[in-house]
Amino acid sequence: MQYARYGSDYVVRLDEGEEVIGSLRRFLMEHDIMAGYFVAWGAFSRLKLAYYQPDAGEYKERTFNQQLEVASLLGNIACLNGEPAIHAHLTAGDEEFRTYSGHLAEGTVRPMLEVFVTPLPGELHRITSERTGLAVLEPGLAPEVLETIGVERCTIP
Amino acid sequence: MQWQQMGDHYIARLDEGEEVLWTLRRFLVDRDILAGRFMAWGSLAALRLQYNRTAGGRFEPHTVELAGPLEVASLLGNIATLDDEPVLHAHVTVADASFRTYSGHLASATAGPTLEVVVKTLPRALHRFWNDRLHLAVLDPEEAPEEAERLAAWP
Numbered sequence: 001m002q003y004a005r006y007g008s009d010y011v012v013r014l015d016e017g018e019e020v021i022g023s024l025r026r027f028l029m030e031h032d033i034m035a036g037y038f039v040a041w042g043a044f045s046r047l048k049l050a051y052y053q054p055d056a057g058e059y060k061e062r063t064f065n066q067q068l069e070v071a072s073l074l075g076n077i078a079c080l081n082g083e084p085a086i087h088a089h090l091t092a093g094d095e096e097f098r099t100y101s102g103h104l105a106e107g108t109v110r111p112m113l114e115v116f117v118t119p120l121p122g123e124l125h126r127i128t129s130e131r132t133g134l135a136v137l138e139p140g141l142a143p144e145v146l147e148t149i150g151v152e153r154c155t156i157p
Numbered sequence: 158m159q160w161q162q163m164g165d166h167y168i169a170r171l172d173e174g175e176e177v178l179w180t181l182r183r184f185l186v187d188r189d190i191l192a193g194r195f196m197a198w199g200s201l202a203a204l205r206l207q208y209n210r211t212a213g214g215r216f217e218p219h220t221v222e223l224a225g226p227l228e229v230a231s232l233l234g235n236i237a238t239l240d241d242e243p244v245l246h247a248h249v250t251v252a253d254a255s256f257r258t259y260s261g262h263l264a265s266a267t268a269g270p271t272l273e274v275v276v277k278t279l280p281r282a283l284h285r286f287w288n289d290r291l292h293l294a295v296l297d298p299e300e301a302p303e304e305a306e307r308l309a310a311w312p
Contacts, residue, residue, distance in 0.1 A: 122163045134270070
């Protein structure tokens with residue numbers, strides 16, 4: 001991975017073999033980025049997409065063991081259990097230019113993935129819903145509320 | 158809808174059953190947001206996609222209804238005003254249970270279990286004007302006389 005800061009954004013390049021979510025999370029933790037969003041494009045050699053089935057309350061997954069071009073990859077960054085969590089969705093195309101889209105579960109980069117990260121000021125939280133088990137984005141919760149329900153905060157220097 | 162301001166951005170979450178464009182427009186009116194761009198992803202319970210066919214130099218909208226649940230891979234839009242009201246222009250890519258993709262102009266949509274939105278506001282109004290010939294509300298970034306005057310009058 002290579003990266004540099006450009007104004008308030010970071011430009012990051014992931015290289016062949018890197019697992020996208022693990023690598024990005026490590027980068028965010030090392031730079032204390034606990035809130036923000038990113039856009040990315042590049043390619044994967046292996047991709048696992050997920051589709052949420054509200055009635056079943058679970059994800060259906062499909063793994064693509066083939067080279068895919070990322071047409072669009074959009075995600076946000078929020079604090080979950082004291083660490084930055086990534087939630088991203090993407091569209092990727094195969095050699096026939098046919099596209100597949102969904103929730104990004106896993107992706108192995110080949111040959112690279114270019115990521116532009118925009119950190120945002122302040123705290124943004126996800127809280128795991130007891131009902132669905134999903135880590136729900138909870139914008140706008142007051143610090144007193146976070147305190148009362150015992151949410152683990154992300155340390156921002 | 159639940160939201161939080163973070164600098165010149167807003168992060169929002171829409172919940173199941175909320176009409177996406179209507180809910181976002183009401184939020185923009187409440188917050189007096191007249192210009193910006195936004196992106197969203199999550200799930201939709203229903204979607205009406207629009208495709209404009211060209212006919213004699215005019216655009217004729219055709220819509221198709223897609224039944225949910227659908228995963229939103231990308232929903233990208235901008236915010237401008239038309240007759241002093243904020244309007245949204247958004248295009249969307251969604252996937253069905255087989256991960257097959259459908260894309261087009263967002264005519265209307267109902268949020269699924271969660272739709273996460275990132276709004277970036279711009280510091281002055283951006284306008285659209287109705288164009289009879291094209292039959293479209295055309296974005297006109299240079300046409301902002303009041304704001305230009307106001308900015309020029311600033312010390």
